[in-house]
Amino acid sequence: MTQNNTINITHFLILDDGKKALDFYVSAFGPTEKTKHELPDGKLNAELIIGNASFLLVMKSRNLAT
Template sequence: MAIDVQPAVTPHLVVDDAPAAIDFYVKAFGATEIGRVPRPDGKLIHAALQINGAMVMLNDDFPEMSDGKSMTPPALGGTPVTIHLTVTDVDDKFQRALDAGATVVMPLEDQFWGDRYGVVLDPFGHQWSLGQPVREVSYDEIQHAMSQA
């Protein structure tokens, strides 16, 4: 029997305290937990959530699986990746993330490309941007705005 596989790109986050991260993502982004696989000591080797209609996977940090090095953003000195959420009611969603424990990286503001947009850092070191399209902007307008920066 063949398994139907749909192409996808799925963020897979490494965190310290995966159960706490799941709780945060539920509070901050309205995540729905799909499932988790703990090992006998309780650390999660796999968890899956749905956030904003998309799958996000995560697991606890296992330095023993990466040459003894922690793979969490704090251990690595930050993250070069931002996970973007296009949402409705961005002001409400942004505040919800802050109320859950996120911190502001970039304040929520109307941007020249037509979105109301801001960036938060979750308590586990992962960066999330939230944006809501608020007006149509042509490519020429974006190029002009960039040339004025």
């Protein structure tokens, strides 16, 4: 029996302007949008997929250690 020891790493990009970044990544790389959350305060978080890789666009927050 073969054991699959695959490890997945999800990259987080912490941004000042999620909408601008999302527009850029979509036009530059044509990713699939897996999820997109637009908050009432105008912040935007999204998960994008390019090929077999996924990454998260996360708006900068005082709650994140950056």
